[in-house]
Amino acid sequence: MLIPNMSDHAHALAAAFRQQGMPAEVLPEPDEETLMWGRRHTSGKECFPAIVTTGDMVKFVKRPDFDRDGYAFFMGGSGGPCRFGQYNTLQRMVLDDLGFEDVPIYAPHQGRHFFDDMGIVGRDFLRAAWRGMVAVDMIFKALLEARPHETEAGAAEAAYRASLDDLLDVVLQRGDLVRSMVRARRRFDKVPIDRSQPKPVIGLSGEFYVRANAFSNQHVIDKIEALGGEVWMAPVFEWFLYRNFRRDMRAALDGDLLFRVKNRIEDEVMTRDEHALARPFQGLLRNFHEPPTGDVLDMAEGYVHRSFEGEAVMTVGKAVDFIDKGLHGVVSVMPFTCMPGTISHAILKRARAEHGDFPFLNMVYDGNEQATDQTRLEAFMHQAVGFMKRRGPVHADRDELPAASH
Numbered sequence: 001m002l003i004p005n006m007s008d009h010a011h012a013l014a015a016a017f018r019q020q021g022m023p024a025e026v027l028p029e030p031d032e033e034t035l036m037w038g039r040r041h042t043s044g045k046e047c048f049p050a051i052v053t054t055g056d057m058v059k060f061v062k063r064p065d066f067d068r069d070g071y072a073f074f075m076g077g078s079g080g081p082c083r084f085g086q087y088n089t090l091q092r093m094v095l096d097d098l099g100f101e102d103v104p105i106y107a108p109h110q111g112r113h114f115f116d117d118m119g120i121v122g123r124d125f126l127r128a129a130w131r132g133m134v135a136v137d138m139i140f141k142a143l144l145e146a147r148p149h150e151t152e153a154g155a156a157e158a159a160y161r162a163s164l165d166d167l168l169d170v171v172l173q174r175g176d177l178v179r180s181m182v183r184a185r186r187r188f189d190k191v192p193i194d195r196s197q198p199k200p201v202i203g204l205s206g207e208f209y210v211r212a213n214a215f216s217n218q219h220v221i222d223k224i225e226a227l228g229g230e231v232w233m234a235p236v237f238e239w240f241l242y243r244n245f246r247r248d249m250r251a252a253l254d255g256d257l258l259f260r261v262k263n264r265i266e267d268e269v270m271t272r273d274e275h276a277l278a279r280p281f282q283g284l285l286r287n288f289h290e291p292p293t294g295d296v297l298d299m300a301e302g303y304v305h306r307s308f309e310g311e312a313v314m315t316v317g318k319a320v321d322f323i324d325k326g327l328h329g330v331v332s333v334m335p336f337t338c339m340p341g342t343i344s345h346a347i348l349k350r351a352r353a354e355h356g357d358f359p360f361l362n363m364v365y366d367g368n369e370q371a372t373d374q375t376r377l378e379a380f381m382h383q384a385v386g387f388m389k390r391r392g393p394v395h396a397d398r399d400e401l402p403a404a405s406h
């Protein structure tokens with residue numbers, strides 16, 4: 001099973017597949033060759049992540065050592081209000097056109113038939129994949145909070161890499177992931193930190209793929225850090241909890257009580273897992289506590305109604321959460337032609353007007369480096385520094401998680 005290389009979360013997914021006895025590997029990171037193949041096999045009107053993930057598939061099947069009998073591609077599947085559910089249809093057509101009709105694309109639908117679609121690997125897989133991805137989010141948060149303040153270059157990255165290797169091994173071996181997070185916490189505790197020079201803290205929100213994929217967002221986190229900032233990013237796991245909310249909403253409309261009960265139990269288990277894996281980082285992370293989906297939707301309420309499904313409502317809600325947490329600016333990223341992204345960027349202009357001089361920056365990515373992007377980021381960071389001086393530094397997240405349940 002070949003997993004798209006969106007971020008290090010893909011390695012957790014691959015480890016969960018392998019834990020179930022299914023050979024899995026993560027595709028190489030996207031690069032210029034990816035774009036070349038992706039653009040060659042798309043019309044230019046598709047979402048940018050569709051172009052990147054299609055290009056990665058074509059790049060892989062074009063390898064001289066590609067074994068057409070030995071591989072299947074994994075791709076997300078979805079209904080809902082945007083084009084994500086069409087990626088695998090497009091990619092099926094592309095592989096067919098290239099003569100790879102026999103290479104499967106495995107795209108479980110994230111709607112109400114998700115659990116049936118995941119039947120080939122079983123429910124153990126879902127729990128292992130979920131826990132692995134949350135764990136990656138937690139150590140990534142620790143990396144983002146430590147790296148801008150480290151006094152020994154590379155120390156935070158080394159702690160992150162060691163923690164990632166450890167947690168992937170634990171997922172594979174069905175070990176105790178909470179203990180792995182405790183070990184990660186100890187590693188980050190040892191990273192030498194100097195916070196005497198306050199840095200503006202920038203929230204990164206926006207479309208799921210471009211937000212998480214450094215190649216697609218042209219390494220926006222590195223650029224903000226190079227300009228003297230610290231980044232807090234909306235976690236990848238946020239999307240999966242939101243998916244539970246959407247499934248419940250759909251089932252409520254259909255009056256499917258049994259599904260709602262099953263979905264609620266699933267959501268409860270996932271939330272407890274999230275809290276158990278976050279808890280070892282309490283006291284270390286300032287960006288420790290993620291608000292529940294319902295709270296994020298409440299925060300978006302003044303701008304977009306929760307019945308408007310998709311990324312827009314979460315992007316807006318998360319931006320408001322960052323403002324409420326006292327951050328010094330928000331960068332919202334979206335792929336070129338993204339439907340929810342276009343909506344959220346328009347709405348965020350209103351939010352900006354309503355929050356006085358709070359610095360907002362909308363960034364749109366299509367794979368081409370724009371000459372003005374760096375200048376816009378520099379101007380934004382200048383505003384963020386000014387805002388920080390007026391508002392003061394971000395304080396630690398004092399929220400307590402519910403009592404440990406396991």
Ligand code: SF4
Nearest residue numbers: 047082083084338339
């Ligand atoms: S969220 Fe945007 S980029 Fe992603 S599939 Fe939907 S429309 Fe495309």
